[in-house]
Amino acid sequence: MEEKSKVTGDIKALSKPDLDLVALALDLMNTTNNEIILYTNDYSMENLCSELAIKFKTLFKNGIKNKIxxxxxxxxxxxxxxxxxxxxxxxxxxxxxxxxxxxxxxx
Ligand SMILES: [Zn+2]
Known part of the structure; x- marks a missing residue:
């Protein structure tokens, strides 16, 4: 996963918790049948999610904040x-x- 984000150049923009969240989302996509959606307001996160085919929603666009x-x-x-x-x-x-x-x- 780190390799992929290096390609997009987003790894520097992302914090460890952000990367953990992306890793967790990938993990959940492999282990559950539930739809996994990652909520973020970070452009780099969105970029990485699209790169890795993780569904995401932007927080500030719809004004909904979720705590997971x-x-x-x-x-x-x-x-x-x-x-x-x-x-x-x-x-x-x-x-x-x-x-x-x-x-x-x-x-
Ligand atoms: Zn046990």
Whole structure:
């Protein structure tokens, strides 16, 4: 993914959280059947999203702001954890925790 954004020249304009969000969107597109839409008001983000075929909507154009919530969980025993536990392993079975889309809320 980093390689692709270097091509578009957007990587310098994007922060680590932005890139994480794009990576997560790609991840979700591969792991769920839900439609994944990334909300952004950043031109570089939009550019990268089109490059990577991620659907996106611009925040300031329609005036809707959304906050997206994620849930950290164990893919094996389905125990849920706090978001700060993301890089840890499950206390029950030792598997690396994953993150999934929980809900989207209008602000
Ligand atoms: Zn577990």
């Amino acid at each position: 919530y994620f849930e950290v969980y164990c893919p094996y025993c389905k125990t849920t954890y706090k978001s700060e536990d993301l890089n840890k392993s499950c206390e029950r079975c030792g598997l690396k925790l994953k993150r999934r889309f929980l809900k989207k809320e209008k602000l």
